[in-house]
Amino acid sequence: MCGIMLFAKWARRLAHLSILMLNYSMIEFDVPPDGGLLVVLSGTMGSGKGAVTEELLRSLADFRVGRVTSATTRHRREGEIEGEKYFYMTREEFMRREDLGEFLEVNPAFANGERYGTLSSELLHKLVENDIVIHEVNISGARAIRDLYKEARTREKLLTVFLMPGEPWRDTVLKRIGEDIQNPRDGIRARLKEAEIEISHKDEYDAVVENRDGYLENCVSDIKGLILKQLSLVKIQKQDKI
Structure with a gap:
């Protein structure tokens, strides 16, 4: 019975996901002209977004680099610090x-x-204070942010990256979350359907990077290379405007 209820809940979540692709909340927001490069990082569950973000923050320590803190209504878990990730x-x-x-x-x-x-x-605040700002956000959030940066004068200050689990991605995701690959729970099946929808939108991003097991360093290096390349474009744009 619990499995059926959990599946129903995730089915409703899946329906929400279809709606949110067209229905997200947005307010007036002016991209600061001298603000940092915004790096949007999206991916499915188990894609390793958190681990990749932490490693990027360390590897980019020569720059002023920050991480956007999201807001949530969920309870703080043991070991979590207010204002760090949420x-x-x-x-x-x-x-x-x-x-x-x-x-x-x-x-x-x-x-x-x-x-x-x-x-x-x-x-x-993070854009004004940093050279590089990393933000983990889902596909609807990424779309909302792209709309903010759609003008030519700001588009070069945005880099969007979709993080893919290693192939076969379903097995990789299930392994990383400690789920039975052959017989996942109903709720997890619904989340896999959600992941399929997310992956179907990966081509909307500037780059798709694979995070394979045992190759986190390579994944981070690839994304860092994209960031440094984008930063050089931003500098060229600034010089052209002088």
């Missing part, structure tokens, strides 16, 4: 700030009822 809010506070238009983008509720979003003030 701002933890009550649902009432989250909804109040959403009504005030403080979010750049907001994801619909997950199966567990929790919500996630990007505060425009947080993104602006």
